[in-house]
Each structure stands twice: as C-alpha cells, then as structure tokens.
Amino acid sequence: MNLKKLGWNNNLEENIKKSHICRDNVGRVIFHSGKQYKLISKDGELIAHLSNSYLNSIESKSELPSVGDWVYFKQIDKFRPPQILKLIPRKNKLSRKVSGEKTEEQIIASNIDIVFIITSANQDFNIRRLERYLTIINEINAHPIIILNKIDVCKNYKKYINEIDKNLPNVTKLPISAKTSENIEEILQIIKPGNTIVLVGSSGVGKSTLINNLLGYNRQAIDETREKDCKGRHITTSRELIMLPNGGMLVDNPGLRELQLWSSESGISKTFEDINELSRHCRFSDCFHDTEPGCAVKKAVDQHKLSQKRLDSYKKLLREQEYLDKRRNTYERRKKDKQLGKMYRKVLDIQRLKGKKQ
Ligand SMILES: Nc1nc2c(ncn2[C@@H]2O[C@H](COP(=O)(O)OP(=O)(O)O)[C@@H](O)[C@H]2O)c(=O)[nH]1
Ligand SMILES: [Mg+2]
Ligand SMILES: [Zn+2]
Structure with missing residues (x-):
C-alpha cells in the first residue's frame, strides 16, 4: 500500500521523525467500534486495539482516535492484537x-x-x-x-x-x-x-x-x-x-441532522467576509449593526447591496457561537474541578498511608 495514496504527507513525515516512530508502524483509522480499530497501513488492513496507556493518558473523548486519524501502533506480543499507542497530531x-x-x-x-x-x-x-x-x-x-x-x-x-x-x-x-x-x-x-x-x-x-x-x-x-x-x-x-x-x-455521514456549531469564530468571518469588510466602515468598532448611527452594514441593507436575511443569519450564528463558548467554558471548568478534586483526594490518601506507616 502506498501511504501517499492514503493521504500521507510531508507534515506527517516530519512529525513521526521527531517522535522516532517508524513508518511501518503508522496506520490510518478506517473504522472503529469501541476499543477496536480497523486501520490501513503500509502492509494493508489490520485490526488494532486501543492500549491502556493511551486510554489512561487522555483527558477527553475528543482525544480518542476517530475516522481519518493517523495513529502509531505496535505488536507488543503475539498473543494480542497490535496496540494503538499514540495519535499523530491532526491537521484538522x-x-x-x-x-x-x-x-x-x-x-x-x-x-x-x-x-x-x-x-x-x-x-x-x-x-x-x-x-x-x-x-x-x-x-x-x-x-x-x-x-x-x-x-x-x-x-x-x-x-x-x-x-x-x-x-x-x-x-x-x-x-x-x-x-x-x-x-x-x-x-x-x-x-x-x-x-x-x-x-x-x-x-x-x-x-x-x-x-x-x-x-x-x-x-x-x-x-x-x-x-x-x-x-x-x-x-x-x-x-x-x-x-x-x-x-x-x-x-459518508450518518445523522448530521442537528449539525451544530462547535467552534467557528474564524469560520464565521471567512463565510461572511462581505459583512466583515463593510463593518470596517461602521462608525463604532464594536457596532452590532443594529440601531447604531453611522452603521455601514445597515446602510448596505438599505441600499439593497446586502440582504437582511444574510445579516440575520450572520448574527444568529454569532449568537450561537457566543452561547456555545459560554457553555463550553463552564463544562471545561467543571471538568478541571473534578480532576483537581480527584488529585486532591489522591494526595490525602497518600498522606494518610504515610501517617499509618509512621
Ligand atoms: N432523481 C434522482 N434521485 C436521486 C438522485 N440521487 C439520489 N436520489 C434518490 O434520493 C433518495 C435518497 O438517496 P440517498 O443516497 O439514500 O440519500 P442520503 O440520505 O443523502 O444518503 C433515494 O431514493 C435515491 O434514489 C438523483 O441524482 N436524482
Ligand atoms: Mg445515506
Ligand atoms: Zn455597523
């Protein structure tokens, strides 16, 4: 199998060189179900399992390999399937x-x-x-x-x-x-x-x-x-x-029906470049293009150069993004608190053990 045909490129090559990973041990995820992963590598398809060290090293589900990811795998012993040890950093x-x-x-x-x-x-x-x-x-x-x-x-x-x-x-x-x-x-x-x-x-x-x-x-x-x-x-x-x-x-994709934004700040500005360009001419740099005087965006709508619907859509996506950012921040803070709690309890346990020994 030619790795280039599978999407292998210079960036990935640089990446594994730095980590001293051999090209024979990289594979691309074709499919997965639980801990079982179907990979395609230089030598064709294989089934590999997520190693315990991998599972223990991650903090969130998004660090698990998914379809399209490149991973580093190794046959550790001949009685078990090859183990996935590392995720090679994603392009996107x-x-x-x-x-x-x-x-x-x-x-x-x-x-x-x-x-x-x-x-x-x-x-x-x-x-x-x-x-x-x-x-x-x-x-x-x-x-x-x-x-x-x-x-x-x-x-x-x-x-x-x-x-x-x-x-x-x-x-x-x-x-x-x-x-x-x-x-x-x-x-x-x-x-x-x-x-x-x-x-x-x-x-x-x-x-x-x-x-x-x-x-x-x-x-x-x-x-x-x-x-x-x-x-x-x-x-x-x-x-x-x-x-x-x-x-x-x-x-192919199952169920994208409720596709929601995840992170899309730069995506919004790229998609609505026209509105971004116009807003540079608004009198206030933090203009909401609502009722502010000297708003270049509203002016464009009045002159039928920009459709009101497109402006509404832009604002809706921005609001959604803002809401999601807030929720994500709360979620991440809670997760960190949980981790800190866990660590704190561990330290207490160790101290207690030490106390008993003395
Ligand atoms: N007339 C016509 N029907 C199509 C075309 N492409 C797909 N279909 C029909 O649209 C329906 C849904 O197609 P499917 O491929 O299952 O859609 P998916 O849900 O996006 O995967 C099926 O009845 C297809 O036969 C097309 O180019 N022309
Ligand atoms: Mg389908
Ligand atoms: Zn404005």
Missing part, C-alpha cells in the same frame, strides 16, 4: 456538539481536505443551511464544494445555481445527478489520490447514491422508501473511510 477535525444537553465535542472525521456539501434541486435547498455548513468548513480550513444533486428531475435547476452565485459568491459549485451520472466526471476530476473528502447534507439528498456512483458498485444502502417526500431516513449507520479505485477517500 470536523466535529459537532454531542446531541442533547452535554457540551461535549464529538469528532466526525479528521484530516480532511475537501467537504462536499450536498443539497438537492428541490425543497431541500436552503441558503441559510448552506451558510451554516460553510461556516463550519471554513473554520477547519477544508475546501468546501457545493454539490447540487438531482438535476435530472428539476427542469429549472439553474435558478438554484443563481441563488448560490448571488448569496454565496466565491464558493465552488457543481450541479450533478448521482442517478443519471450527469457531471460525475467533473467530481472525479476534483478528487485527487490521497484526498480525504467528507460528505455532508440532509438525509435524502443523495450522499449514498453519489458514493455508490463514484465507486461503481452498490456499497452504501439507499433509502428508496421516502423518495416522494424527498426526506429520506438515516440508514447509514456507521462512519467509515471508503477508498475510491482511482485514489481518494470518502466519508
């Missing part, structure tokens, strides 16, 4: 807040080059949702590409393309049909050997159909039952790195 990671009340990070995939944002040319299409995806992707410095699918059943799909042009300038977009293979060639040209690509988008937009088309056989389950309401169900149950025949790797 796509994460979300775990669903529900907890403010904890859940990693979807790591070391990502490109994200395909799939939408379909029907009622699924929603500029605000695309903006949200873009914010998250820009934050992690991956290259976003909007894919407008199902153009075979939409006579006037150009109106969606115009909408993208108008609202999301400078974003690469591609109209396709995963079913009839229209423009599939262009997608294949985008994907270079060694590229890691994550597919995001609501369920039913055709992510699995597109993957099957690119692979040339039916690997991913497709839900035909709800085709009429265009919604689809989540039937992709596990996340996995899928190798394409011409090189390149894809990650």
Whole structure:
C-alpha cells in the first residue's frame, strides 16, 4: 500500500521523525467500534486495539482516535492484537456538539481536505443551511464544494445555481445527478489520490447514491422508501473511510441532522467576509449593526447591496457561537474541578498511608 495514496504527507513525515516512530508502524483509522480499530497501513488492513496507556493518558473523548486519524501502533506480543499507542497530531477535525444537553465535542472525521456539501434541486435547498455548513468548513480550513444533486428531475435547476452565485459568491459549485451520472466526471476530476473528502447534507439528498456512483458498485444502502417526500431516513449507520479505485477517500455521514456549531469564530468571518469588510466602515468598532448611527452594514441593507436575511443569519450564528463558548467554558471548568478534586483526594490518601506507616 502506498501511504501517499492514503493521504500521507510531508507534515506527517516530519512529525513521526521527531517522535522516532517508524513508518511501518503508522496506520490510518478506517473504522472503529469501541476499543477496536480497523486501520490501513503500509502492509494493508489490520485490526488494532486501543492500549491502556493511551486510554489512561487522555483527558477527553475528543482525544480518542476517530475516522481519518493517523495513529502509531505496535505488536507488543503475539498473543494480542497490535496496540494503538499514540495519535499523530491532526491537521484538522470536523466535529459537532454531542446531541442533547452535554457540551461535549464529538469528532466526525479528521484530516480532511475537501467537504462536499450536498443539497438537492428541490425543497431541500436552503441558503441559510448552506451558510451554516460553510461556516463550519471554513473554520477547519477544508475546501468546501457545493454539490447540487438531482438535476435530472428539476427542469429549472439553474435558478438554484443563481441563488448560490448571488448569496454565496466565491464558493465552488457543481450541479450533478448521482442517478443519471450527469457531471460525475467533473467530481472525479476534483478528487485527487490521497484526498480525504467528507460528505455532508440532509438525509435524502443523495450522499449514498453519489458514493455508490463514484465507486461503481452498490456499497452504501439507499433509502428508496421516502423518495416522494424527498426526506429520506438515516440508514447509514456507521462512519467509515471508503477508498475510491482511482485514489481518494470518502466519508459518508450518518445523522448530521442537528449539525451544530462547535467552534467557528474564524469560520464565521471567512463565510461572511462581505459583512466583515463593510463593518470596517461602521462608525463604532464594536457596532452590532443594529440601531447604531453611522452603521455601514445597515446602510448596505438599505441600499439593497446586502440582504437582511444574510445579516440575520450572520448574527444568529454569532449568537450561537457566543452561547456555545459560554457553555463550553463552564463544562471545561467543571471538568478541571473534578480532576483537581480527584488529585486532591489522591494526595490525602497518600498522606494518610504515610501517617499509618509512621
Ligand atoms: N432523481 C434522482 N434521485 C436521486 C438522485 N440521487 C439520489 N436520489 C434518490 O434520493 C433518495 C435518497 O438517496 P440517498 O443516497 O439514500 O440519500 P442520503 O440520505 O443523502 O444518503 C433515494 O431514493 C435515491 O434514489 C438523483 O441524482 N436524482
Ligand atoms: Mg445515506
Ligand atoms: Zn455597523
């Protein structure tokens, strides 16, 4: 197996050199379930287990290897599967807040080059949702590409393309049909050997159909039952790195329905560069673009140079970010308090033991 085809690069090479890790002992996570990890290495696929030393060394779940991560593994004795000993630092990671009340990070995939944002040319299409995806992707410095699918059943799909042009300038977009293979060639040209690509988008937009088309056989389950309401169900149950025949790797996604921002400060400013640029001309540097006098952003809205909806969307994402930052800070402080408590009790125990001995 050629490691470069799996995404290996100079940065990673430098990294293992510094840690004196041999290239024979690095693998990329294709899939995992609990402590069991399916890796692909120079010598092909193998199953490895997370070592106890790894588990003991981490402070939060986000430090566990996830799909797309590079890890250092070793066969310690021949009676046990190879052990994962270390995580090789990630270039980036796509994460979300775990669903529900907890403010904890859940990693979807790591070391990502490109994200395909799939939408379909029907009622699924929603500029605000695309903006949200873009914010998250820009934050992690991956290259976003909007894919407008199902153009075979939409006579006037150009109106969606115009909408993208108008609202999301400078974003690469591609109209396709995963079913009839229209423009599939262009997608294949985008994907270079060694590229890691994550597919995001609501369920039913055709992510699995597109993957099957690119692979040339039916690997991913497709839900035909709800085709009429265009919604689809989540039937992709596990996340996995899928190798394409011409090189390149894809990650299909189960359940991104409630995709929430995790960290996205720079992602917001990159996605809303136009608003950022305008705000430099506001009279007050901390202008909320609300009722302040001399607001250049509001002026642009009045002059129809910027849509009110885009401004609302920008503010909404900022508010969400702020709320999440606060919650995360509280969560992290509580975690630290817990750790301190644990340490304190340990010290007390040791002192007590010492006392007994004397
Ligand atoms: N007409 C048409 N239907 C498609 C296309 N791509 C996917 N579909 C249909 O959309 C439904 C959901 O597709 P699926 O790949 O399961 O979506 P996923 O939830 O995003 O993985 C299925 O009924 C597919 O046959 C397309 O390009 N054109
Ligand atoms: Mg699917
Ligand atoms: Zn302003």
